[in-house]
Amino acid sequence: MSRPTLAAALTSIVGARHVRQAPAERATYAMDGLATHRRLPDVVVLPGTREEVIAVIRLLATLGIPFVPRGAGTGLSGGALAQDGAVLIVLTRLNRILKLDPANRSAVVEPGVVNARLSAATRPHGLYYAPDPSSQSACTIGGNVAENAGGPHCLKYGVTANHILALEVVLATGETVVLGSPGGEPWGPDLVGLFVGSEGNFGVATRISVRLTPLPRAVRTLLADFMALRAAGEGVSAIIAAGIVPAALEMMDQSCIQAVEDSVYAAGYPRDAAAVLLVELDGRDDGAAETEADAVTAILKGAGARGVRSAKNEAERERLWQGRKKAFGAMGRLSRDLVVQDAVVPRSALPDVLETIAGIAARHGLVVSNVFHAGDGNLHPNISFDATDAAMRAHVEEASAEIMGACIAAGGTITGEHGVGLDKLRYMPLIFDAESLGAMHAVRRVFDPDERVNPGKVVPVHACREWARSANPGTMPRGSGAVNPGAPPRGQPVLAQ
């Protein structure tokens, strides 16, 4: 079907204003927050109601056309890009909070509701939505569900999966299914848990029931600075090993500190520190928060902190957090392009892995800044570069792969909260064998037999063991699939020109 014919059919559902087919309009949606991947969608459609979503998906099912659901486009894995004739379904117009239930600490929202707006709406009831990705002022709950988004405060309160009670989902066929229940108990197997983090491969969530969390009654925010990165990493391990679970435990290295301090987001971090830790503790009253803050201060000083100071008031607390949350933006000062990486290692491996990353950066002549969720070992090494320099692009590619390899070798994984999308496809065979990838592929086909929803993402199909045809699977050695980690990866990212 030609683009104009398809656009006309979509227009009949959502109206002409909400279908984009001109190249300049479509170019707006060619990237997400990770600027190293670029795919131009064939057509972009913006339905305004769940009924329109269903009608659009039914139309595409009838025509056999693939589609990609997208929220605000703040993702960092190239996951919400449409390619090869796929239609991009943008869900930002479905932005209503349908129900607030303070008594049961829950809400029902449409997928396009912005994360921070939900917390703002629930705050008068003494509640908030706990997962707080750095992009929370723009990212949507639907996108958070697709990616199983995290954030600084997920250390204590859990990631998105811990806060989703129920979902209404439109499958690739246009059929609607309801997963989960208002109290969060599944009707059978935990299909909500399976759907969250499926990166749009299983369908489109049109109604999302979320758990809300009481606002903490007392908060203490500490800033500790260290003259050695290793000491900061050891401080993190010492806090966790002491049985203390801070609300957040974040780390920034010197490169990141300086980028922030040079920017409008300057937070007062000491410029000469090798690393700072931002530690937040909350409790039911000032005494409880203070007790934990004292304990953490002692631990950090024992680990070699040069100084530990507590935010004196809410304004200072917000300033300290703004520096952390806007750190990615501040890094725009370092170079014209930035690759935001995402990997997780065991907490105790943090000091060694950070040193390894510094070595990789030095070897490739790249600037790597670290700002990350240290409390759960979730690293975000950010590589600053100039995408117009082909040689530098090659170094970025190699360094990224080496960083992933170092994290895997330390017992970690390739993504903690950004998802696989397009960007991490090539690394999936490094952490899952062909049988396990085949299982994921088979599950995807239960939800979407024709693989029309967000095709080409998450599972590298070429690396999967065929699920239906294996003759004697029980006797096959694990990890012996047709995957050679050293082989040139397929599906590798294409750096922006």
Added chain:
Amino acid sequence: MTILDRVKALLGEGALLESGTDRVPRIAPGSPDAVALLLSTAHQEGWRVRIEGAGTWLPSDAPTDLALTTRRLDRVPAIEPQDLTATAEAGIGLDQLRQQLADRGAWLAVDPPGLAGRTLGSIVATATAGPLRQGFGPVKDHLLGVTFVTGDGRMVQSGGRVMKNVAGYDLTRLQAGGFGAFGVIVLVHLRLRALPRADVTHVLEGSRDELTQVAEDIAASGLTPAALELVSPALARRDRWVLAVRLVGSPTLVASDEAGLGRFAKLRAEEGHGFWMRLAEGFAVRPVTFRIGGVPAASDELLDLLQHQVGDEWISAAPAAGAIRWSGDATVDRLQRLRRTLAALEVPLTLERAPWTVRTAVGHFGAYREGAGPLVAGLRRTFDPGGALVVATDGE
């Protein structure tokens, strides 16, 4: 060649255990690979297999060609106290695992119903959380990853060993509470807590209504107890209903929280331990146990409904979490009627434990919402294409 001869040839004599009263051969593979080999063969031969752990929770009564028990998969390959993670095979008893963790200063904050020796795999497969779900979440929140073997003998890894992980679909959550319908869990990566330095229990006796109100007040006060459980008199072995509060953490913070409890009576350490142990064991005694999950504000109404339809002699509830566990004797007809009534209120009922005749008629699951049934059936076919695993998922 009989099934027994084939199994002996495959896994060796040591894998054969004494059969139960139903004379179904009981096979205890000694490694995950042996589980895969056995299920691959079962799939090819058309054998029907039931999954067992220690045999202390679900009755070993499903009519099958053989019983696969995980009890020889009892190793703990890794405990990492600094990272607060551990990897354990599915057949280890929770009591043994707890001890090994405690020796390293670590704690798994899960207190499932049943006897202390219940296997880890059983707890994960049935997602049977206990009172600690109030403070530490359901069973799935304690899992970093699992390795499982499908009904046709494929070994599948899901998740990992680190605190956060979104690489690929979360098949771990499918296995938690899958009752073995999607494979046999052989290895579990766990998220741990530091062994609490203070662990105290306070109880208050009274009428159900009165204690429900107290529980609501505690939840609203900002106190975050590890457990806040309303227990029926028979189950608590007291004359009246009991509201039990468990506080864990640092001595200073626990002491501060205790001060906010008012008229509760503090149990001595061994009394507190005994209280929670008896509560857990109480659910393994009567023939039927189920759980329901509603919204917190409906807890009282749901308790009334249960009292009216099946009685409330053996019951334990977390009013602030909306979770209720019931135990007793109930007919198939009554359970099916109750499930329908609850479904109309958007409250799922999961049959946790019952004789095979009840399980197969009622099903562990049921009353799926719109469109979910075909997905469950599709997943079942995917992970057990030949139907080798005998699990009463949906009932009749």
